Amino acid sequence: MTTLDDLMKLPGAMAAFEFRGSGEMLEHRIAYPDRINESTLDLLAHMCAANLSIATMQARGWEKVTGMEGFYPIQEFTLIGFDWSVVVSGLQREQYKQAGKFSLPPFMGVVLANESADYEAAFGLLERKEPVP
Amino acid sequence: MSMIRRLLALDGVNVICHFRDDGYLIEGYGLMSHNDMGRLAQFARDYRRIAQGNADQLAMFSGMRGWTPPHGWIIRGATQSLCGVANLVCVVDSTGAPLNEILMELREVSHW
Numbered sequence: 394m395t396t397l398d399d400l401m402k403l404p405g406a407m408a409a410f411e412f413r414g415s416g417e418m419l420e421h422r423i424a425y426p427d428r429i430n431e432s433t434l435d436l437l438a439h440m441c442a443a444n445l446s447i448a449t450m451q452a453r454g455w456e457k458v459t460g461m462e463g464f465y466p467i468q469e470f471t472l473i474g475f476d477w478s479v480v481v482s483g484l485q486r487e488q489y490k491q492a493g494k495f496s497l498p499p500f501m502g503v504v505l506a507n508e509s510a511d512y513e514a515a516f517g518l519l520e521r522k523e524p525v526p
Numbered sequence: 527m528s529m530i531r532r533l534l535a536l537d538g539v540n541v542i543c544h545f546r547d548d549g550y551l552i553e554g555y556g557l558m559s560h561n562d563m564g565r566l567a568q569f570a571r572d573y574r575r576i577a578q579g580n581a582d583q584l585a586m587f588s589g590m591r592g593w594t595p596p597h598g599w600i601i602r603g604a605t606q607s608l609c610g611v612a613n614l615v616c617v618v619d620s621t622g623a624p625l626n627e628i629l630m631e632l633r634e635v636s637h638w
Contacts, residue, residue, distance in 0.1 A: 433588040440580050447576060448601045451569065459562050463605035468620070471600035473611075473629070474581055476592030507597070512625045516602065 394523045395485075395501065397422045403518065405509035407477065410434050411499040414486075416442035419499050429477075429504060441481040441502055444470045469519060471512065478505045480512065482519035492525040529638050531555050533616060533631055538623025540606075542616040543567050556617070570608070570615035573599065577610075597633065600625070612636035 400409035401422050408429050410421040416439030423429060445467055452464040468484040481502035489497045503515055533542045534555055541556035543563050549571030554563035581596045598611035607620045611632035618628060 429590065433584075433590050436584055436588050440584055444576070444580065448573075451573070452601070452603055455565075455569065458565065461562075461606075463620070464601075464603035464608075467601060467603055469600070469602035471602070472577055472581060472593075472596060473598040473600070474593035474596045512600070512629065516625070 395518050395521050397501070399518055400501065400503040400515075403503060403505065403515055404511045405506035406503055407506055408434055408504040410438055410502050410504075412438035412442060412481075412502065413499055414442060414483075416440075434504075437479055437504070438500075438502070441470060441472075441479060442500070444472070445481065445483060445500070469516060473507065476507055478507055478510050478512070479503070480505065480515045480519065482516075484520055485523065488523070488525055494525065528553055528555070530614065530635055533628070533635065536624060536628055536631065538619035539628060540617045540619065541566065542614065543570070545571055545613050545615070547571070547613065552613075558617070566615060566617070570610050571613075573601075573608075574610055574613075598629065600629075 397409040407425050408423045411419040418435045418438040421434050448467045448470055452467055456465055466487050469482045471480045479502055481500055483500045486497045530542050530544050533539050541558045543554035543566055544552045545567035546552055549568040551564045551567040577596055577599045581593045585593045601608045602620055605620050607618050609616050614632050614636050
């Protein structure tokens with residue numbers, strides 16, 4: 394199972410965090426406390442939870458209007474800021490949902506410095522297939 | 527040849543659209559009807575504003591520099607993903623597409 398410590402090994406990783414669907418932050422790791430702190434991560438977690446919900450609504454609407462498929466469920470959301478990016482994933486939760494589990498794992502996210510960010514590596518790690526217990 | 531059309535040459539890129547600040551489709555290429563490209567352009571413009579607003583608020587509340595103005599966003603679905611940079615949006619395969627390269631190209635083309 395991908396852990397916060399795995400995410401912190403990504404190129405340019407500044408912080409990694411877990412959060413509930415409500416946005417409440419659970420665990421976190423910070424590599425550069427002078428650049429990003431727990432309070433900012435908490436805000437970021439809430440922002441990402443909101444964006445995942447908005448994107449999910451849009452994917453539902455888009456598929457209904459256009460008849461296209463493949464957008465829902467939303468697996469990850471990424472905001473590429475001016476210097477920093479955040480990548481968050483709910484894929485593991487989806488796998489648990491599809492397996493009929495009621496108790497779901499948290500969302501996971503990582504904050505990356507744009508100058509060395511490798512988005513493919515971040516998605517690859519967050520999408521690593523794990524057996525649902 | 528349109529400058530944005532070259533993005534279709536990248537693996538996994540299915541659709542590329544360029545839109546005005548009001549969301550009106552300027553040009554679009556790829557595997558999608560013109561009507562749906564118009565909808566995609568409107569969606570991308572709205573989502574860009576949402577992302578911009580969220581980044582602005584995050585920066586204001588946290589006092590952390592470096593989030594604004596945002597360069598772009600990615601929404602990754604089960605098999606299809608959307609990537610937006612400036613007034614460009616593209617639909618790409620969620621698996622196998624060279625996202626780092628696509629983002630770099632989008633940024634470069636957005637400056638033209």
